[in-house]
Amino acid sequence: MKPSLVILTGAGISAESGLGTFRDTDGVWSKFDWRQLATPEGFANDPVAVHGFYNARRQGLVAAQPHAAHTALAELEAAWLASGGDFLLVTQNIDDLHERAGSRALVHMHGELFKARCGACEAVTDCRTDLSITDACTACGREGQMRPHVVWFGEIPLGMDEIFAALETATHFAAIGTSGTVWPAAGFAEAAKAAGARTWELSLEAGESGHFFDVTDYGPASETVPRWAKTMMDEIRA
Numbered sequence: 001m002k003p004s005l006v007i008l009t010g011a012g013i014s015a016e017s018g019l020g021t022f023r024d025t026d027g028v029w030s031k032f033d034w035r036q037l038a039t040p041e042g043f044a045n046d047p048v049a050v051h052g053f054y055n056a057r058r059q060g061l062v063a064a065q066p067h068a069a070h071t072a073l074a075e076l077e078a079a080w081l082a083s084g085g086d087f088l089l090v091t092q093n094i095d096d097l098h099e100r101a102g103s104r105a106l107v108h109m110h111g112e113l114f115k116a117r118c119g120a121c122e123a124v125t126d127c128r129t130d131l132s133i134t135d136a137c138t139a140c141g142r143e144g145q146m147r148p149h150v151v152w153f154g155e156i157p158l159g160m161d162e163i164f165a166a167l168e169t170a171t172h173f174a175a176i177g178t179s180g181t182v183w184p185a186a187g188f189a190e191a192a193k194a195a196g197a198r199t200w201e202l203s204l205e206a207g208e209s210g211h212f213f214d215v216t217d218y219g220p221a222s223e224t225v226p227r228w229a230k231t232m233m234d235e236i237r238a
């Protein structure tokens with residue numbers, strides 16, 4: 001069977017880059033109300049507040065840098081593909097630290113902070129500066145319709161067909177730095193297990209999908225991920 005590796009990452013992989021996780025004690029959702037800031041209803045109710053929230057996060061991302069875990073996954077991707085395997089990195093993160101570390105086979109299932117979307121024509125455009133309620137779409141010219149290109153609660157994640165196709169043929173699956181509480185990502189370990197994949201969980205602590213993992217390694221991603229990636233590279237090259 002062709003080796004096929006699917007990796008799911010969450011906020012924990014970017015924590016050591018200085019980007020906050022969501023559900024840890026001091027996480028983003030302990031300081032901010034996701035109902036007001038991360039739902040279509042919240043945006044309709046107070047777009048200025050929602051833009052302010054994402055503008056601050058975008059500014060924080062400009063200053064952040066990828067670390068050893070992001071780099072290790074990019075190296076693993078190159079080694080896995082060079083050995084003839086299939087590889088897909090699925091991230092719930094809206095940061096671009098995987099790309100900056102060199103990852104290419106990547107799906108941002110919850111969108112991207114450095115992109116904006118027009119609510120009128122649906123065009124997705126690069127966005128590295130603040131968004132406001134008066135911005136015009138560079139594609140259709142309409143004003144006041146721009147929103148962050150992020151998937152909010154109640155919206156359908158991106159790339160689901162590609163992700164589930166990869167999970168159906170996965171021989172190896174790893175969840176890294178995710179609490180496993182947000183669906184559909186929370187179901188990926190079970191789907192990979194049902195496909196017969198060997199499964200790993202790398203995080204600070206056990207998440208909600210713990211019983212679907214064959215191997216667990218709890219610690220900072222900057223330590224666990226390079227160690228795990230090396231064992232995967234040794235295996236694919238053997």
Ligand code: APR
Pocket residue numbers: 009010011012013015016021022023024027092093110176177178179180181182202203204205206207219220221222
């Ligand atoms: N190394 C590894 N794991 C870590 C680290 C670290 N340095 N720091 C924290 N973690 C782990 C935590 O133990 C936790 O299990 O990362 C996980 C982060 O969980 P969440 O904050 O729930 O983040 P995530 O799973 O990515 O959330 C999913 O929720 O609000 C939404 O859209 C948002 O994409 C996000 C989704």
